[in-house]
Amino acid sequence: xxxxxxxxxxxxxxxxxxxxxxxxxxxxxxxxxxxxxxxxxxxxxxxxxxxxxxxxxxxxxxxxxxxxxxxxxxxxxx
Amino acid sequence: xxxxxxxxxxxxxxxxxxxxxxxxxxxxxxxxxxxxxxxxxxxxxxxxxxxxxxxxxxxxxxxxxxxxxxxxxxxxxxxxxxxxxxxxxxxxxxxxxxxxxxxxxxxxxxxxxxxxxxxxxxxxxxxxxxxxxxxxxxxxxxxxxxxxxxxxxxxxxxxxxxxxxxxxxxxxxxxxxxxxxxxxxxxxxxxxxxxxxxxxxxxxxxxxxxxxxxxxxxxxxxxxxxxxxxxxxxxxxxxxxxxxxxxxxxxxxxxxxxxxxxxxxxxxxxxxxxxxxxxxxxxxxxxxxxxxxxxxxxxxxxxxxxxxxxxxxxxxxxxxxxxxxxxxxxxxxxxxxxxxxxxxxxxxxxxxxxxxxxxxxxxxxxxxxxxxxxxxxxxxxxxxxxxxxxxxx
Numbered sequence: 001x002x003x004x005x006x007x008x009x010x011x012x013x014x015x016x017x018x019x020x021x022x023x024x025x026x027x028x029x030x031x032x033x034x035x036x037x038x039x040x041x042x043x044x045x046x047x048x049x050x051x052x053x054x055x056x057x058x059x060x061x062x063x064x065x066x067x068x069x070x071x072x073x074x075x076x077x078x
Numbered sequence: 079x080x081x082x083x084x085x086x087x088x089x090x091x092x093x094x095x096x097x098x099x100x101x102x103x104x105x106x107x108x109x110x111x112x113x114x115x116x117x118x119x120x121x122x123x124x125x126x127x128x129x130x131x132x133x134x135x136x137x138x139x140x141x142x143x144x145x146x147x148x149x150x151x152x153x154x155x156x157x158x159x160x161x162x163x164x165x166x167x168x169x170x171x172x173x174x175x176x177x178x179x180x181x182x183x184x185x186x187x188x189x190x191x192x193x194x195x196x197x198x199x200x201x202x203x204x205x206x207x208x209x210x211x212x213x214x215x216x217x218x219x220x221x222x223x224x225x226x227x228x229x230x231x232x233x234x235x236x237x238x239x240x241x242x243x244x245x246x247x248x249x250x251x252x253x254x255x256x257x258x259x260x261x262x263x264x265x266x267x268x269x270x271x272x273x274x275x276x277x278x279x280x281x282x283x284x285x286x287x288x289x290x291x292x293x294x295x296x297x298x299x300x301x302x303x304x305x306x307x308x309x310x311x312x313x314x315x316x317x318x319x320x321x322x323x324x325x326x327x328x329x330x331x332x333x334x335x336x337x338x339x340x341x342x343x344x345x346x347x348x349x350x351x352x353x354x355x356x357x358x359x360x361x362x363x364x365x366x367x368x369x370x371x372x373x374x375x376x377x378x379x380x381x382x383x384x385x386x387x388x389x390x391x392x393x394x395x396x397x398x399x400x401x402x403x404x405x406x407x408x409x410x411x412x413x414x415x416x417x418x419x420x421x422x423x424x425x426x427x428x429x430x431x432x433x434x435x436x437x438x439x440x441x442x443x444x445x446x447x448x449x450x451x452x453x454x455x456x457x458x459x460x461x462x463x464x465x466x467x468x469x470x471x
Contacts, residue, residue: 028232033279036322041329041353041361044274044284044318049121049142049158050421050435050464057125057462061441063371063409064337064345066288067316069225069240069270 044068112199113154116147119468127166127460129173136166152199156208160191171302171387171406172380173456189214195223203228203236216249225270238272238286248295264294280322288314303391304405306376312339327355341410342375346447351419359425365437367417370447374410376403380454411452414445419462429471435464 029037036042051068059065125138140162148154164187167175195208203226210221225240246264268290275283289312296306316335323329333349351365384390387406394401419437426432441458443451 027278028234029276029279031233034276036280036324037276037282039322039329042282042320042322044282044320046331047433047466049119049144049466050433052142052158052160053121053123053140053464054437054462057439057460058369061409061439061458061460062345062369062415063339063341063343063374064312064314064335064347064369066268066290066312067286067314067335067337067347069238069272069286069288 112151113146113148115470116145117468117470118145119143119466121464121466123162124463125460127458129458130456134167134175136164136168138162138164154197154199155195156197157194158192161188163188168300169408170300172385172408172452172454173458174385187214193221202231202233218247220245234276236274238270238274240270240272242266242268244268246294248299262295264292264296266290266292280324282320284316284318286314286316288312288316298405298407301405301407303387303401304407305401305403306405307341307403310340312337329353337371342373343371343410344448345369345371361421361423363419363421363423365417365419365421367419368414369417370414370445371412372446372448373412373450373452374405376405377410377412377452378404378406379411379452380406382454385454408455408458411443411455412446412448412450413441413443413455414447414451415439415441416445429469431466431468433464433466435462435466437462 055065055068121142123138123140123142125136125140127135127137129135140160142158142160144156144158146154146156169175189212191210191212193208193210195206197204197206206223206225208223210219210223212219221242221244223240223242225238227236227238229236244264244266246266248262248264249260268288270286270288272284272286277283290310292310294308296308296310298304298306314335314337316333318331318333321330321332329352331349331351331353333347335345335347337343337345337347347367347369349365349367351363353361353363355361378387381387381390391401417437417439419435421433421435423431423433439460439462443453443455443457445451
């Protein structure tokens with residue numbers, strides 16, 4: 001029997017997050033209110049070299065990888 | 079005594095740090111404006127792993143330099159170069175390093191890798207293209223990526239789209255006799271979609287969906303009886319939430335990733351870190367990460383009566399019967415893993431920052447959220463130490 005697509009956890013999560021983001025539309029943050037959001041620690045980029053090292057370690061010691069964007073490459077990781 | 083076919087020295091050949099590492103992909107929070115300052119950074123990593131009864135497991139030293147420069151207010155160019163060297167040995171099967179097969183002396187291997195990307199900034203978005211290259215004696219990886227972001231007029235919502243193509247060439251020159259001298263290929267295409275949303279003056283959230291499809295050589299040539307499917311498809315969903323605590327000038331980063339693939343692996347990853355600003359330009363960041371995965375459909379657990387699985391495989395092997403899809407790689411078993419870390423940063427002069435980070439990682443079969451861990455596997459642990467220096471100009 002074909003699985004109900006709405007029962008897939010991926011889609012459920014997507015709907016949840018889109019719902020959450022929808023909540024904010026009524027009270028949009030104005031450009032002059034973004035001083036805190038512009039701080040480096042509020043970005044998702046973080047420390048790129050730190051992320052590069054740790055993501056690589058995890059992708060070679062665990063089966064899962066990726067998620068933060070397009071990326072990753074092949075490796076003969078042991 | 080073991081009567082496996084002789085195999086050349088196994089070691090980490092290709093190594094932990096083989097790879098094109100991360101292709102250039104910005105996870106920036108908003109449709110970014112072109113950067114006003116450039117940055118040059120250096121980071122050193124020491125990685126050391128241990129497992130009971132395998133005293134000579136892997137150790138890695140890696141060195142990376144990176145630079146980003148703004149150009150004419152509308153462009154930026156980023157590049158990095160990494161050199162790393164690996165010593166030690168990786169298991170032949172399960173948690174075992176079999177000195178009869180692999181020889182006792184560790185071998186040293188090196189890798190060089192570089193990447194380059196160019197970004198064009200537009201009034202409500204950006205476009206980035208990049209390439210990467212990584213080479214070691216038995217593994218070459220080349221990657222190409224492109225990504226675009228577009229924001230709503232109020233810049234509170236940003237959508238990102240990206241794609242990448244990676245082609246790997248694997249020389250199975252350290253492997254079992256079965257593959258000796260063969261040159262194998264692996265090609266992977268991947269796509270990602272993301273949305274970043276400003277929720278309040280102190281909250282920003284992100285959702286990323288990822289898909290990847292690879293064809294080619296997925297076996298681990300360093301392992302005994304390792305035969306994996308020649309296709310792998312994976313999907314990821316990742317959510318992140320950054321929150322700033324104004325009263326104490328601290329910031330939390332919360333993340334969750336769900337991963338599923340055609341090998342039958344499903345994994346959950348939870349991350350939490352908290353950055354605390356302190357007087358005199360210090361920042362302290364404790365962090366915790368928990369990871370749990372199910373086993374691959376074709377993972378073969380430890381048999382206490384036949385740890386090397388020779389009674390199981392050898393008669394088939396001698397009879398020339400195909401051994402089917404199977405692996406005794408610990409990384410394809412069901413397990414949970416916990417990382418605890420602390421990072422200390424200090425701005426030592428107007429444009430200079432130094433940082434030091436220590437993380438301790440432990441993997442155990444009994445920690446899997448979904449159960450089903452292989453009790454025959456030994457716990458695995460590792461420590462990561464990073465030292466960095468960066469300068470804006």
